[in-house]
Amino acid sequence: MSAPLVSLEGIDAGYGRAQVLFGMSLTVAAGEAVTLIGRNGMGKTTTIRTLFGLIRPTAGRIVLRGRDMTGAAPYAMAQTGLGLAPEGRRIFPRLTVEENLVATARGAGPWTLARVYALFPRLAERRGHLGRQLSGGEQQMLAIGRALMTNPDLIVLDEATEGLAPVIRAEIWTTLRALKAEGLAMLIVDKNLDALLPLADRHVVIEKGHVVWTGSSAALAQDRTRATAYLEV
């Protein structure tokens, strides 16, 4: 395998004096789908915020495409090819669907407005509506579409199916499988193991800010009791 797209090496990070990550390490190779799983409060979102430069790590290295980007500004991190569909979706509420997509469009690549609309026909129907007028599922589609519009090499999905109706969830998972088939690398934070197992190549279980288990889907399926012990409250 060539140099990974993203690698976090021994990251310590947190908020002020509250340290959340203790030697957190993680890699994602090109085209690979990796999950980040663990209970609430274990540092999943903090890991992602650190990866995007929104939190500066106090120790460790962030290497993107072989370049040390530790401490770089968020825009610089994103410009190396990271796209984020953040937890809670965080779409721009007073921009229309189309404005949300066009505003973030960047770089030459496969993703255009037309392709995002083809992926999510609902968004095309609602292109003139303001972000805040969308349903939760539509907002999630918009958040994913917005991340795709930056033409990333890696898309990070933080709780992309949280709080959505089962039928919408199924639609999101179908979309993610299609994106995976196209060779887009992804880092997925979610709690739905049954959906993650067939989708992802590797799983990373974290507890209290560091990795406690990692392995393939097959390994996770075999070792499910041990791995899921970390997921249950």
Place this chain on the structure above:
Amino acid sequence: MIEAAAFRQDEPLRRPLRAAALVLVALAAAILVAWAMGNAWWLSFLARVAITATAALSLSCLIGQAGLVSFGHAAQVGLGAYVALIAGEYGIADLTLLAPLAFVVVALWSAVTAALALRTRGVYFIMLTLAFAQMAYFIMQSLSRFGGDDGMALARRATLFGAPVLKTDLGLALAALALLAAALIGFVWMTETRYGLVLRAAKENESRALASGFRVFRFQLYAYALAGGVAALAGVLLANQAEFVSPSYMNWHRSGELIVMVVLGGATSLPGAVIGAAVVLIIEEALGHWTEFWKLGLGLVIVAAVLLRGADLSALFGRARR
């Protein structure tokens, strides 16, 4: 379904453009009526409305579009006026040279101050913009060579390609209207460009815009410089109208007044800033005839506007906003 959606998609730009056209036509009509009636006072008042509206408009671009509340925007106007004054002293009084000069000088001043102020947000940003405006105020106040505290008369009104277009009240009013029209249409157009979208996106959620790969600082810096340059052009016309420039143009009261105009007209509505400027100046003139406490009346209008929450003055014109 798609067709209907496509139509709606055009709305965001079409509506403000229509409002902008309406506002400009109304002002042009008022200027022509005042000219036809030979009313010099009204002509000069309308010119002042157009000039002030241009300044308020450039501030509205910062507050409503970029989410940057500058409490020192009058300094940018005043510095533009000083460029006109000082350049005039050195014989530069043609707009072909004077206007770009004022724009560049003040845009640079804005960029340098913004480079520092933009490292902060919220109240701290407001205080820093105020601090820089006060610096400009006191610098000009101490420049005795150019009038100091008392101000100084302009050498002569500016020309355009040597023609004394600003000589008459009508010429000045039309020039002010032309500047306002260019600024209004330009800013409205800008809001729908990628650049404008990123500004609005960053206003709504800065870290999201950053994580999408945008160097928000730079976008905001350009917006601040551009708004400063446009305010400076308003300042050049203001200096020409009064044929006099003094530090009082940069008084922080004036900066506050500009904010009032922007908010009164609806901060996110660019044409609204023009309406807000007109309303404040009309209140000032109308009540100013009766009492020197005209600001009491303005205060009541502001209180009423706030109580109507969201239903700002722009809602009275055209369709009510959501």
